[in-house]
Amino acid sequence: MSSDSAMLSDDDRPIVPKSDLIGHGTHTQNNGNGHVNGAGDQDTSMSEDEDADMPLSQVTTSKSELMTPVVPLGKRKRPVYAESSSDDEAPLASSSPVKAKSAAVPMPGALSATTLSLSSMNGKRKAKKPDSEEGDHGDDEPVVKKKKLAANGKAKVPRKKKVKKEDSGSEDVEPVTKKKRAPKKKKIKEESDDDAESEDDKPAKKKFTKKTPAKKAKEDDASGSETPKPKKKGKAKNEADASPKKGKAKTKDETEEEAVYRWWEAQDPNGDGTDKWQTLEHNGVIFPPPYEPLPRHVKMKYNGKDVDLPAASEEVAGFYAAMIETEHAQDKTFNKNFFEDWKKVLKDHPPRDGTKITNLNLCDFRPIYDHMAGEKEKKKSLTTAEKKELKKAKDEAEEKYATCLLDGRKEKVGNFRVEPPGLFRGRGEHPKKGALKFRVRPEDIILNIGKGVPIPKPNMPGKWKNVIHDQTVTWLANWTENINGNHKYVFLAAGSSLKGQSDMMKFEKARELKNHVDRIRQDYNADLKNKVMADRQRATAMYFIDRLALRAGNEKGEDEADTVGCCSLRCEHVTLEQPNFLIFDFLGKDSIRYYNRVAVETQVFKNIRIFKENKTDDDNLFDRVTTTLMNKHLASYMKGLTAKVFRTYNASITFQQQLDESTPTNASVQEKLNAYNHANRMVAILCNHQRSVPKTHEQSMDKMRDKLRSLKYERMKLRHVLFNEDSKYKKQKKYVDDESDIDDDWIAEHEEAMKAKEVEKAEKKFAKDNEKLVEDGNKPMKDDELQERLSVIEEDFKKLKKERGTKKATLKRERPPAKIEEAIEKLDERIKTFKLQIEDREAGKEVALGTSKINYLDPRITAAWCKTHDVPIEKIFSKTLLVKFPWAMEVDNEWKF
Known part of the structure; x- marks a missing residue:
């Protein structure tokens, strides 16, 4: 412990009442989960997060960092301090070594982007205008x-x-x-x-x-x-x-x-937190169809014998049967929860043949699985016309639920379909995964609708639980699910006015933080040495929230996944390593692992050691800080400021600076897109939006590499055509180099694959031409015509085979050398672009870019960047995001966050 205590003086120790010291080892507060308080995260369980089913993240720390030995500090007892007072240390509020350097996973420039000087508050890097010109835009403004x-x-x-x-x-x-x-x-x-x-x-x-x-x-x-x-x-x-014109509706x-x-x-888009609407009319929600029993010959087996299950028990068995080929069916917790809930259903609806089901291992769900797989194949084998007919019927049935009338305007409803019953999968290592999700009925649902409008009738037997007329909320329906007791809501679609206002206000709130962030940082840096324990803990937690973009964390129940945020970190989650490194290792939201070895300021390192003294691994690191107290303190700086806002602010300001620093000028669109994705990755790493490498990643990379080789093959053949035309081309530098990763074996394999595709294409065209002839009342072509077409293909590929290794080639249609040179230049550009795409795909294999793009990055940054650099925004934003953020597209190219 001597090495630990050497850096800590008595003057650094906060004032702690004696009563607190007596019971310090057991004085804890269970106050947090990193699950709720991420800025920009959806507040409801029916969010648009693209990474909702993201598996446990892989550690992204470099090998060299992981190999660095962690110096254990032993048992946390009060050390004997040998060092003199450190009152002569410069106050941290005036020091700036960390501001210019990232404290997160290696990410050049990401953290520095979160620190703004007063001179750069405006996008033009000019001095800040007085309040009379640029006000403090709070929640009360429309x-x-x-x-x-x-x-x-x-x-x-x-x-x-x-x-x-x-x-x-x-x-x-x-x-x-x-x-x-x-x-x-x-x-x-x-x-x-x-x-x-x-x-x-x-x-x-x-x-x-x-x-x-x-x-x-x-x-x-x-x-x-x-x-x-x-x-x-x-x-x-x-x-x-x-x-409109006559005859043209x-x-x-x-x-x-x-x-x-x-x-x-609009003059008043209801952005003041009061009434959100004046009139609201909708058709409620659509319930899933009732369960259709399996055919009589399809039965599960128990101990090798068929079991005759009633519909209610059979339906639950089908939920499990559908997953027997997934990882869920191999999970002990999943199996345990499923079997416990299924036994309850079996007790009320026992097998008709008297079979007693007591052991899951004796259950064989394969017959049900095979039947379901067969039904899926039947649907896949339907003709295009049949599929269109089914989709049309489905759309017609759902049409009236898909829209509502809000203040006289027709707006789209988001998730109007009630989730069908099934097995709860959860996110990450959830303790309730595998539990049975009950079927939701009208009696479970509360409708919110305008006064005096017709109350919709549910599309299944039953009456609504309640019908209310609350103009201060934006949901249309809600119910409580049975697994975690969470509220499920039906909102308007992402592109609706209400959702758009919410998004815009969220990003404006984060943007407003620019005006206050320097003062907040000065204060919490000063409080890192505060003699009051609660204030020092709050300042240290604030340091982590600001510098590492950690979620705040809230109190959690025992039946929830063991995920934490900053305020709910336990001593086991943070390890000290001399001289000033902290190693974070915990499960964050959705059980995504957060691992980060980060250099911190000396005072922060000292504080963490103090907070861990006389505590066990299970004790809270910040035992005097709660998210509520933290947010109350932050609100004193700026109305509506919470720890969540910092996460949105740091993500957006980091993104803005990364784009400004790394976007190349006079570059191709793909090079600019790579720079954009790099900036997005920096934010994703900062916010820990990580994922495990997709199972199909290597397969897709192989396909991309093969496509790259095929482009090089085309270039090679064109070069050889030039060589055949004039030997002078062999001496020109841009044509002399061979395509190094193309060998004779690959060429032979590639040409065989090309031949197979050409044959298949010819056969399909022949069949299609015959169908058209028959429809027009003409005689179909004979098979001889097909054989003639195939023989032409055969001759072409025989010629290619002869050309292998000769460095000579001919074209089907003769072209002048100038045209061939132009074609080679275009191929060079395509090859360059495709290489950049491969690099970008490989770099992003462990990072999820969608979450930050949807929830944390102000879309106006992207819109302005696209206009400035002439990049089509459709290459970045999907159609869904374009509909979600129409308001962001109005900014000019000089807009800055």
């Missing part, structure tokens, strides 16, 4: 004021008169298509908004393809026009008044496009 916070402090203030004219009447509840025509003269600074409006003001008779607002904004900016398009004479005042896509509600331009 979102319409926040929307103009573009260009980092250079907010575009709308002219009051024009806003008044354009937003008069009931525009906050009408679709944008019914806006009054904007004046012709517009300022160039308002181009992005005005262009979007002029696009909407075009007559309905003009034919156009369906575009999301995101695409539309992008096209307007890319056009280079600095003035709005002129209005056509004779145009109706409202878009709704403009009638509006398509469904056009109607949906016109109905987009641009809530971020």
Whole structure:
């Protein structure tokens, strides 16, 4: 212990009451899970997190770090201090060695991006404007004021008169298509908004393809026009008044496009935390169909004999049978929970033949599994027309549930389907995985709907548990599931106005933190030496939340997975290593392992040793800090500030700086995309959004490498054609080098595969041509025609075989050398791009990029970056995200987080 105590002085020790010292070893608070408090995480159990089923993460620490020996500190007893007072140490609030260096998993520049100097608060790196020009945007401001916070402090203030004219009447509840025509003269600074409006003001008779607002904004900016398009004479005042051409009714896509509600331009988008809506009408939820019993000949076996199960017991057996080929069926906890719940069902619904089922190992579910597999194959073998017919019938049955009327507007509902019964899989090492999820019935569900509107009838027998009219919440229905007692909610879809307002307010709250973060950091750095134990613990926890982007953590029950966050860390989760390293090793949200060996400031290292003294491994490290107390303290700096906001802020500011530093200029789109994905990976590592390497990763990488070789093969053949044309090409540097990873064996294998594809293609075309001939009333072609086509293919590949190793080749169609040179240049570009894609895929195999993109990264950063660097946003955002973040597409290319 002498080595531990050598760095700690008596003056560093906080003031602790004697009563606390007596029972210090047992004075703990069970207060946390890292499961709830991640900023940007979905607050409900029905989230959009793409990594919901993510398996336990693999350790991403480098081998050299893992090989570094951990110096054990022995039993944590109070050491004898040999060092003198350290009062002469400079206050940590004024020191800056860690600010410039990341304290997370090796990630150059990621942490430094979370520290802003006062001179760089604005995107233009200019001094901060006074409050009169750039206010402190709190929760009480409507979102319409926040929307103009573009260009980092250079907010575009709308002219009051024009806003008044354009937003008069009931525009906050009408679709944008019914806006009054904007004046012709517009300022160039308002181009992005005005262009979007002029696009909407075009007559309905003009034919156009369906575009999301995101695409539309992008096209307007890319056009280079600095003035709005002129209005056509004779145009109706409202878009709704403009009638389409005769005989050409509006398509469904056009109607949906016109109905987009641009809530971020509304005068009052209900962003003040009070009533969220005035009128709400919907059709409730759709329940899954009732269970259909298996055919009589399909029965599970017990001890080798068929068992005649009633429908209720058979249904539960089917849940397990569907999973016998998965890892779940090999899990002891999963099997134990399933069998316990199934025995309860069997007690109420015993086998008709009197079989007593007492041992899961004697149960054979294979006959049920085989039947289910056969049914799946039947569905796969349906024709395209039959599949379309089934989908059409399903869509028609669900159509009325998919939308609702919110304040007179038609908006999409998100998860309107009630989850069917089944076996709970949980996330990570959940203690209840395998338990039976009961069938949800109308009697379990509370509906939230407007007053005076028709109450929907459920699509199965039963009555709703309750019907309420709460305008302060945004959910349409909720119920409590039986496994963990969690509330399940039905919300509007991700692209709805209410969800969009919530997202925008979340990112604006994180952006507002820029104005306060320096002061918060100064205070918690100073409190690292506070003589009061509670304040020193809070400051140290705040250091971890800010620097390592840890979730705060909340109190958890014994029947939940043993996951922790910062405030609920136990002594066993943090190991000290001289001189100033901390090793974190714990299970975070969804049982994803967090492992990080990180260098910290000396005072933080001393504090952790103090907090661990006279405690066992199971004791809480921060026994005087709770998430509630932490958030109450943070709220004193900024209204609505919580530990969650820091996670969103650090993710977005890190992402912004990484993009600014690493995006290459005058580069290809793929090189820019690689830089974007690299920045996203830095954030994912910071936030511990990791995953195990996908099982199919090597297989997909092999396919990509094979495709790369096929591109090189094409290039090789073109080179050989040039050599055949003129031997001078052999001396040119850009053509002289062979494709080193292509050998004769691979070429032979590749050409055989090419031949097989050509034969298959010819046979399919022959069959299709015959079908068309028969449909047209003509005679089909004879097989001789097919054989003739196949013989041509055979001759072509015989020629290729002869050319192997000769460095000479010919083309089916002759081309001039200039065209061949041009084709080789294009192939060189494709090969370069594809190599970058392979590198990017390999680099991201252990990192999940989707979570941060959905929940933690302000989408306006991506939108502005795409406009600045001429990258199509469709290459980054899926269609779902474009619909989710239409408001973000309105920013200009100078916008900064």
